[in-house]
Amino acid sequence: xxxxxxxxxxxxxxxxxxxxxxxxxxxxxxxxxxELAAAMNAAGARFVTITAYExxxxxxxxxxxxxxxxGRLLGFPFQIAGNSIESIWDLCEAADWIEREVHEGFVIDxxxxxxxxxxxxxxxxxxxxxxxxxxxxxxxxxxxxxxxxAK
Numbered sequence: 001x002x003x004x005x006x007x008x009x010x011x012x013x014x015x016x017x018x019x020x021x022x023x024x025x026x027x028x029x030x031x032x033x034x035e036l037a038a039a040m041n042a043a044g045a046r047f048v049t050i051t052a053y054e055x056x057x058x059x060x061x062x063x064x065x066x067x068x069x070x071g072r073l074l075g076f077p078f079q080i081a082g083n084s085i086e087s088i089w090d091l092c093e094a095a096d097w098i099e100r101e102v103h104e105g106f107v108i109d110x111x112x113x114x115x116x117x118x119x120x121x122x123x124x125x126x127x128x129x130x131x132x133x134x135x136x137x138x139x140x141x142x143x144x145x146x147x148x149x150a151k
Contacts, residue, residue: 001070002043002044002069002070004017004024004026004072004074006043007026007039007040007043007069007074008026010039010042010043011026011028011029011031011035011036011039012029012030012031013026013027013028013029013031014029015027015029022073023066023073023074023075024072024073024074024075025074025075025076025077026074026075026076027076027077028076028077028078032086033063033065033078033085033086033088034086034088034091036065036076037065037088037091037092037095038091040067040069040074041091041092043069044069044070045067045068045069045074046067046068046069046094047065047066047067047088047092047094047095048066048067048068048073048094049066049098050063050064050065050066050095050098050099050102051063051064051066052064052102052105052106052108052129054106054129054130054131055079059079059081060079060080060081060082060083061079061080061083061106061108062077062078062079062080063077063078063079063080063085063102063108064076064077064078065077065078080108083106083107083108083109084108084109084110084111085108085109085110085111086110086111086112087099087110087111087112087113089110089113090112090113099113103126104124104126104128105126105127105128105129106127106129106130107126107127107130
């Protein structure tokens with residue numbers, strides 16, 4: 001079994017791993033998401049998913065990259081101030097679908113790739129998961145459930 005400290009040293013971060021609810025978390029420090037993906041590939045880790053959160057106010061987004069290494073779930077958070085981050089799909093093909101979903105749901109651009117939008121629901125616009133939806137897209141109070149049932 002690969003010691004977690006080996007991963008931490010390869011990423012060059014002095015911060016310790018933090019275990020929370022079955023996931024071992026590590027702040028990647030100054031490493032880019034592509035550097036992280038290369039290090040995880042070298043360690044033989046398997047990409048699992050990306051979880052995206054819109055931060056309060058105008059603080060941007062938090063993207064959590066999850067990897068499986070020998071049965072251990074590893075998480076690496078990245079906070080982005082704007083709406084773009086490097087794509088890792090060419091380093092890890094499993095990231096393709098979730099990058100497209102995050103792009104569609106949060107209008108985050110994964111630079112270095114070209115892709116067609118998924119458009120999972122006809123009529124949806126990119127950014128359906130953003131907190132601050134344009135006023136014309138917000139239903140009147142009490143009508144959201146009715147709108148969902150009508151679909």
